[in-house]
Amino acid sequence: MKNNHWLSPEWPAPANIHAATTLRTGGVSLAPYNSLNPASHVGDNAEHVRENRQRIKSLLKLPAEPLWLQQTHSNQAVYAQANSITAIADASYTDQANVVCAVMTADCLPLLVCSADGLQIAAIHAGWRGLLDGIISNTIGCFATKDLLVWLGPAIGKHCFEVGQDVYSAFAEKSAVFSSAFTASANDKYLADIYQLARIELQALGIKQIYGGDFCTVTDSDRFFSYRRDQQTGRMATLIWRD
Numbered sequence: 196m197k198n199n200h201w202l203s204p205e206w207p208a209p210a211n212i213h214a215a216t217t218l219r220t221g222g223v224s225l226a227p228y229n230s231l232n233p234a235s236h237v238g239d240n241a242e243h244v245r246e247n248r249q250r251i252k253s254l255l256k257l258p259a260e261p262l263w264l265q266q267t268h269s270n271q272a273v274y275a276q277a278n279s280i281t282a283i284a285d286a287s288y289t290d291q292a293n294v295v296c297a298v299m300t301a302d303c304l305p306l307l308v309c310s311a312d313g314l315q316i317a318a319i320h321a322g323w324r325g326l327l328d329g330i331i332s333n334t335i336g337c338f339a340t341k342d343l344l345v346w347l348g349p350a351i352g353k354h355c356f357e358v359g360q361d362v363y364s365a366f367a368e369k370s371a372v373f374s375s376a377f378t379a380s381a382n383d384k385y386l387a388d389i390y391q392l393a394r395i396e397l398q399a400l401g402i403k404q405i406y407g408g409d410f411c412t413v414t415d416s417d418r419f420f421s422y423r424r425d426q427q428t429g430r431m432a433t434l435i436w437r438d
Contacts, residue, residue, distance in 0.1 A: 200231065200254055204346040206406040209313030211438040215255050216305065216348045217431050218418045222247040224429060232420070232429025233263075234299050239429065251432060261297035261434055262287050266320050270328040272337055285325050286334040288317035297434040301420040302356075302412050304389050305348035305433035306331065310340050311404075316435045321393060323358065327365055331396045344404045345397055348433045349419050352411025353378075353388035356423075362387065372399075 200221035204214050222231030223246045228239040233251055235244045252260065262275040265283045272286035275294050279287075287296040288308075298305050298320035306319040319325075319334050335343070358377075363385045366373035376391035390408035397405055412419040412431075420428045 202349070204307060204348070204407060206344055206346045206404075208309050208344055208346075209311070211313045212309045212316065212435065213255075213437070214307050214309075214346065214433075214435040216433040217251055217254075219420050219429060219431070220418070221254065222250060227425055227427045228429040233432045234430035235263075236265075237429060238427065251434075255434065257295050257434070258293035258436060259295055261295040261432070263297060263299075264320070266299065268322050268324040270325060270330040270333050272317070272319075272330070272334040274337075285321070285330050286317060286319040288315065288334060288337045290315045292437055295434055295436040297432050299430035299432050300348070300350065300412075301422045301428055301430045302351040304350035304393055305431075306393065307346045307348065307433060307435045308334065308338070309344050309435065309437070310338060311342040311344065312340075313437060315339065316437050318433060318435050321389075323362055323387065323389065323392070326389070326392050326396065327369065331393060332400060335397075335400050335402070341401045343402050344406070345402055346406045347390055347393060347408035349410035349412050349415075349431060350389050351413050351421070351423060353386060353390070355411060355413040356387045356389055357384050358387045359384060366392065370395075370399075 201215040224232040224243040271284040273284040275287040275289040296318035303322035308317040377385040412421040
């Protein structure tokens with residue numbers, strides 16, 4: 196399901212699971228944050244950010260204010276509970292109803308996770324540093340089951356994500372399997388497939404139900420913010436909650 200202001204994951208999640216990624220339209224922020232920017236750390240007008248967050252809450256009919264994380268490209272996952280306001284982490288998870296887990300991205304990979312029984316959920320922010328350091332496995336380890344569904348939200352596409360030899364070597368040294376997610380480019384550079392890096396990690400954890408992963412934030416400027424494309428820009432919010 197798609198509309199002008201958010202994406203709904205195409206995945207067979209239980210009926211009590213609700214999820215979305217906001218797009219850049221439908222808000223009040225001015226260029227270069229135009230327009231639905233919920234991020235307070237990128238230099239946008241604070242009043243505009245507050246209004247955008249309220250619009251997101253209204254548009255998606257959220258049951259509560261999301262837990263807005265202070266993301267640092269770490270491997271830290273925190274438990275989200277009612278009345279949680281903020282935390283320094285790059286993922287949140289919960290088994291409580293009506294608690295909204297959220298991450299903000301503008302090229303990094305947002306992942307949403309839910310258990311097949313609909314009781315546990317998580318939202319993960321995974322840039323290459325977080326992927327390398329284990330943000331996915333750390334968050335998956337917080338679930339009571341490996342019977343999980345995962346949706347890979349909008350991130351930088353494999354034809355746009357150029358990285359250096361250092362990034363390639365770091366992943367290859369962690370596991371040779373990761374090498375398949377890199378394609379050699381010019382001047383000792385590589386094109387990295389962030390979706391494939393995540394799939395490799397998830398599959399190694401025994402997760403088979405993986406969906407999404409067919410977006411590119413850099414090339415789709417109408418819908419998505421992209422730091423690599425624009426440098427100074429807003430963020431999309433990727434959110435999940437359960438009844």
